Amino acid sequence: MKNIQLLSGIALVALAFTSCKDEKQEKAQKTIDSYVAYVDSVKNVKADDLKADWKDVEAEYDRKAADAQMALADIKDNSAATEKINASKIKYEEFKNEMTTVFAPPAPSPKQQLRNALFGEGKIGDDMNFDWVNAKNIHSVYQQFVHTVENNKDKYSREDWDEVKLMYEALDSRKNTVEKEGLTSSDNRKIAGLKLKFAPMYTVNRMGAKSEETAAAKK
Numbered sequence: 001m002k003n004i005q006l007l008s009g010i011a012l013v014a015l016a017f018t019s020c021k022d023e024k025q026e027k028a029q030k031t032i033d034s035y036v037a038y039v040d041s042v043k044n045v046k047a048d049d050l051k052a053d054w055k056d057v058e059a060e061y062d063r064k065a066a067d068a069q070m071a072l073a074d075i076k077d078n079s080a081a082t083e084k085i086n087a088s089k090i091k092y093e094e095f096k097n098e099m100t101t102v103f104a105p106p107a108p109s110p111k112q113q114l115r116n117a118l119f120g121e122g123k124i125g126d127d128m129n130f131d132w133v134n135a136k137n138i139h140s141v142y143q144q145f146v147h148t149v150e151n152n153k154d155k156y157s158r159e160d161w162d163e164v165k166l167m168y169e170a171l172d173s174r175k176n177t178v179e180k181e182g183l184t185s186s187d188n189r190k191i192a193g194l195k196l197k198f199a200p201m202y203t204v205n206r207m208g209a210k211s212e213e214t215a216a217a218k219k
Contacts, residue, residue, distance in 0.1 A: 028071035032081050035068035039088040043095050047102050054103065061092060114163055117152070118145050124167070130174040138178050139187040145171065146194045153205045161206035168198065 042050070042057060050057060068085050072078045108116065115124045119141065123132065133141050149156075149164055156164065175183075175191065 024074045025076065028074035029081065031071040032068045032084060035064040036084055036088045038064050039092045039095075043091070047099065050099060051103050054099070058096075065089070065092075111163055114160060115167065117148050118164070118167055120144070128170055130170060133171070133174045133178065135178050135182040135184070135187075138175060138183065139190050141171065142191050142194045146198050149198065150201065153201060156205065156209060158206065158209045161202065161209055165202060165206070168202070 038061065042061070065085075072081055072085070075081050112125070116122065118124075124130070145168070172195075179188070
């Protein structure tokens, strides 16, 4: 009788262990399924809606991906589950790359690219606001402007030179204001030297660009 009771006790323990093990595997499978479903659901959201909450989407993805990876340890034969996770990883990375392209700001126009090169990224936009140029930085602004033109003078088209001249005149106009706001005589002399360098460079190269375009048009 005692032996029967002992065997029954062992059987119950084994059954409980098996049941616990089955519950663990079932929970792990649900975690993996939740990860797979999340990836599929994200792909069905409109790009405009995703853009506003993209950081939250990525944070939730990272959490679910980590949980799914950990859940594999609770599944005895996890080859099929591993394949599901890997397939969803690839699917999400492809989607993420696609969204990165969609969310990227449009490339600046050639005119804006030229302004960015002359003054720095986003410093001068369509409003042509030069208020950021002051007595302390105007010399370095002229330096960047003239050196950029010098480095690219052989690449500029006639339209580029017209834009360069427009920006140069706007900077000169700002200098007239800055001179009254504490521009040092030392910086003023250095700027004068840069202006002497720019003037003939503009005249010669702008004329050359126009001649090249005229010759090309005749062909």
